[in-house]
Amino acid sequence: MPNPSMTWPISLLYGSLRIVGALPLRFVLACGATFGLLAWHLRGRSRRIAEHNLSLLITQERGENRQHLAKKCVIEAGRSMAEIMATWGAGPQRALRRVVEVRGRELFDAARATGRGVIVAAPHLGCWELLNFWLAAQQPLAILYRPPRRAALEPLLRRVRGGTNVEQIRAEGSGVRALYKRLASGGMAGILPDQQPRAGEGVDAPFFGVPASTMVLLPRLAERTGASVVFAFAERLPRAAGYRLHFLPAPPEIADSDIEVACAALNRGVENCVRLAFEQYQWTYKRWPKTATAPNVNVAT
Numbered sequence: 001m002p003n004p005s006m007t008w009p010i011s012l013l014y015g016s017l018r019i020v021g022a023l024p025l026r027f028v029l030a031c032g033a034t035f036g037l038l039a040w041h042l043r044g045r046s047r048r049i050a051e052h053n054l055s056l057l058i059t060q061e062r063g064e065n066r067q068h069l070a071k072k073c074v075i076e077a078g079r080s081m082a083e084i085m086a087t088w089g090a091g092p093q094r095a096l097r098r099v100v101e102v103r104g105r106e107l108f109d110a111a112r113a114t115g116r117g118v119i120v121a122a123p124h125l126g127c128w129e130l131l132n133f134w135l136a137a138q139q140p141l142a143i144l145y146r147p148p149r150r151a152a153l154e155p156l157l158r159r160v161r162g163g164t165n166v167e168q169i170r171a172e173g174s175g176v177r178a179l180y181k182r183l184a185s186g187g188m189a190g191i192l193p194d195q196q197p198r199a200g201e202g203v204d205a206p207f208f209g210v211p212a213s214t215m216v217l218l219p220r221l222a223e224r225t226g227a228s229v230v231f232a233f234a235e236r237l238p239r240a241a242g243y244r245l246h247f248l249p250a251p252p253e254i255a256d257s258d259i260e261v262a263c264a265a266l267n268r269g270v271e272n273c274v275r276l277a278f279e280q281y282q283w284t285y286k287r288w289p290k291t292a293t294a295p296n297v298n299v300a301t
Contacts, residue, residue: 005155014156020082021089025098026240028086029079036078040071046284050074053283056210056292073283079236080282084129088160092133099134100237104247107230112139117183117227121193121218121250123270124282125233129161130243132190134234136165142182142189144217146171176217183225191218193231194270196287205263208271212287219262222255229254231269235277248272 006014020028039046050070058066087095111118120135122128135141143161145168147154158168167182169175179189196202197215205214222229229250234243253265274281 006159007152010152010156014159017085017089017160019089020085021087021091021094023086024240025083025086025242028082029236029240032079032082033075034078035082036075039078040074046077047074049286050077050283052290053287056288057208069279070283072279073281076236076279077282077284080127080280083127083236087127087129087133092137092163095130095133096137098242099130099234099245100242101244102134102247103244105245107247107249108138108232111228111230112188114228115186117186117225118188119183119218119222119227119229120188120190121229121231121266121269122190123194123231123233123273124192124285125273126236126277126280127234127243128192131232131234131245132161132166133163134245135188135190135232136163139188140165140167142167142169142179142187144169144171144175144179144189144191146195180221180225183221183227189221189227191221193218193266194285194287196285203260203263205260205267207267207287210288210292212267212292214263214267216259216263219254219256219259219266222250223257223262229269231273233273233277236280246273246276 047070050073051067054066054070054073058069108118108120120131122131132141132143143166145157145161147170148157161168169178183189193215194207195215197213197217201217202213202215204211206212207214218229221227231248231250232246234245237244248269251265251268253261254269256262256265
């Protein structure tokens with residue numbers, strides 16, 4: 001039953017998610033692609049941001065080729081939103097049946113075997129909510145989150161992301177201290193490494209060659225707790241065939257005492273993930289201001 005702290009409109013939304021979660025994945029992704037295509041043709045915010053982001057990264061391609069790629073990215077963003085709703089609505093047990101392969105699991109297992117804390121850096125790539133379910137099925141997981149702008153939605157998010165093995169921690173002072181303690185005692189935490197930091201809480205570091213405001217929290221957690229860091233994402237497979245999880249090593253400088261060196265390493269780790277599924281990255285996320293300068297390079301896709 002829905003959480004009693006939900007208002008009735010939010011309870012109704014929760015019920016809608018449960019319906020979406022019961023639908024075939026092929027249908028869900030087709031609907032998401034349709035919404036993405038509609039967003040492209042309406043020339044809304046998601047299209048404008050994707051075009052701006054890719055104009056900074058892809059500088060040696062003809063304009064129509066870059067536009068074609070931007071269109072594919074916006075369509076994939078539509079699929080991403082649809083699959084997140086389906087994952088939340090399905091719940092862990094049903095959603096995890098869609099994981100058909102795990103690559104690099106030995107990296108994850110080795111990090112756990114050290115006995116130190118484990119930080120899983122999960123970029124906005126593929127279906128990160130499904131990855132959270134998978135991680136929590138391995139051992140208790142803490143995830144750091146920002147409360148939504150609409151406070152009424154927070155009980156819903158806690159409901160659909162939660163479970164017996166998930167502790168949801170607000171990204172604020174007391175929550176960050178709790179995260180330090182968890183990692184120092186050998187626990188596991190999942191963090192979105194490409195989350196835009198608040199003003200004054202990040203440093204500029206190159207991301208695909210373009211300076212981007214980058215969080216300092218993850219590198220500082222790694223440095224101060226000695227936790228191992230691995231990167232991970234859930235790749236959406238063609239023709240609704242399910243998902244392939246990827247685990248990648250973190251650049252060794254990610255725990256460097258020089259925070260700018262560490263943040264540059266953090267962004268390199270994200271780049272390594274993105275290159276494996278370029279179009280599934282959330283290029284509709286405003287990572288750079290309009291004043292950012294394009295590098296004189298071309299990003300391989």
